Amino acid sequence: MKITEIRRHYIYVPYKAPVAPYWGWNAPCYGAHAVIIEMLTDTGIVGIGETAGRETVEFHARCAEGLEGRNPLAINENLALLRARGERPAAISGLEMAMWDILGKASGMPLYQLLGGKCRDRVNLCGLMGVKPPEEAADTAELYYDTWGFTSIKTKAGRAIEEDAAIALAMHERVGNRVKLRFDANQNYSPADVLELAKVYRQVNIEYFEQPVHQDFLDSYASMREPAGIPIALNESVGDARSVTGIIRANAADALVADIPDAGGIMEVCRLAAVADAADIPCAFHCWHDLGVKTAAMAHLVSALPGFSLASDTTYHGLEEDIISSPFNITAGAISPSDQPGLGIELNHEVIDRYRKKEID
Numbered sequence: 001m002k003i004t005e006i007r008r009h010y011i012y013v014p015y016k017a018p019v020a021p022y023w024g025w026n027a028p029c030y031g032a033h034a035v036i037i038e039m040l041t042d043t044g045i046v047g048i049g050e051t052a053g054r055e056t057v058e059f060h061a062r063c064a065e066g067l068e069g070r071n072p073l074a075i076n077e078n079l080a081l082l083r084a085r086g087e088r089p090a091a092i093s094g095l096e097m098a099m100w101d102i103l104g105k106a107s108g109m110p111l112y113q114l115l116g117g118k119c120r121d122r123v124n125l126c127g128l129m130g131v132k133p134p135e136e137a138a139d140t141a142e143l144y145y146d147t148w149g150f151t152s153i154k155t156k157a158g159r160a161i162e163e164d165a166a167i168a169l170a171m172h173e174r175v176g177n178r179v180k181l182r183f184d185a186n187q188n189y190s191p192a193d194v195l196e197l198a199k200v201y202r203q204v205n206i207e208y209f210e211q212p213v214h215q216d217f218l219d220s221y222a223s224m225r226e227p228a229g230i231p232i233a234l235n236e237s238v239g240d241a242r243s244v245t246g247i248i249r250a251n252a253a254d255a256l257v258a259d260i261p262d263a264g265g266i267m268e269v270c271r272l273a274a275v276a277d278a279a280d281i282p283c284a285f286h287c288w289h290d291l292g293v294k295t296a297a298m299a300h301l302v303s304a305l306p307g308f309s310l311a312s313d314t315t316y317h318g319l320e321e322d323i324i325s326s327p328f329n330i331t332a333g334a335i336s337p338s339d340q341p342g343l344g345i346e347l348n349h350e351v352i353d354r355y356r357k358k359e360i361d
């Protein structure tokens with residue numbers, strides 16, 4: 001089998017309320033930027049992939065160069081080639097995902113089967129929201145629980161301790177112990193800030209405090225975990241499997257938040273999950289404002305990898321529309337991977353054309 005052509009679609013799908021506007025610690029995000037890959041082959045099989053739309057068009061174009069004529073089933077060889085050329089993990093990951101989709105379609109098996117079969121049928125999701133005023137955050141948490149059944153909910157944090165404390169208390173007061181709360185400060189606090197905020201976070205049903213200080217300060221994480229008295233998760237510190245060995249050696253985390261573009265592909269997510277699992281550190285899937293293709297890949301991975309025992313972050317419920325033919329339906333806070341070959345999804349080209357980013361056409 002040979003790759004004959006690689007097509008890339010640069011997509012922007014706006015969010016609707018209550019996900020929009022999605023405020024991080026410093027700026028709002030109004031929608032999902034993604035790159036959708038179609039990898040055509042001489043057999044007629046087309047592999048589909050998706051990666052975060054944060055790399056430039058040039059990086060994605062360069063990464064795809066030289067793959068035509070190669071065997072898409074030789075995933076390890078193709079990965080080695082792209083890594084040796086110094087391509088970026090996020091750009092590699094969309095192409096590698098399409099190769100897995102081709103492998104599944106060629107073998108007639110869903111991705112979870114290729115990864116060894118399911119260890120769980122349902123993939124629990126954690127509903128994400130940006131920073132909102134405390135009462136609005138509480139309203140949104142209640143709406144998330146009532147509408148989609150999320151029992152894990154994550155809010156952004158990191159602008160001010162007082163603000164984050166008020167948000168946590170308001171959310172907890174409203175949803176109580178029915179919902180586990182995650183707070184993601186995106187590296188914006190000092191260790192002293194963490195100990196201060198932890199006094200409040202210890203009073204709520206916290207699942208974990210995510211990446212409160214700089215991603216390189218693993219020793220700080222190790223020394224603050226016990227005095228903080230709350231679970232600490234790392235996200236920006238987590239890239240490939242090698243990064244996880246560093247975190248384990250430093251004894252720096254209670255949980256890891258990992259993702260395909262950061263790891264550099266599905267294969268590398270499997271490796272890092274195995275390393276974390278061997279050290280008894282549970283993983284949660286990160287969300288890069290994903291559309292349906294990557295959401296499908298996430299569902300297969302979480303279904304097959306025992307170490308992903310925590311709910312997967314999602315903003316999927318906020319998308320104005322999805323670009324796959326049969327969008328996921330979130331029920332009881334969860335989705336299931338498709339039983340169809342590969343990722344088990346098809347693109348809706350009409351929707352893709354509608355959300356294609358105009359400025360780079």
Ligand SMILES: [Mg+2]
Nearest residue numbers: 184210211235
């Ligand atoms: Mg994060």
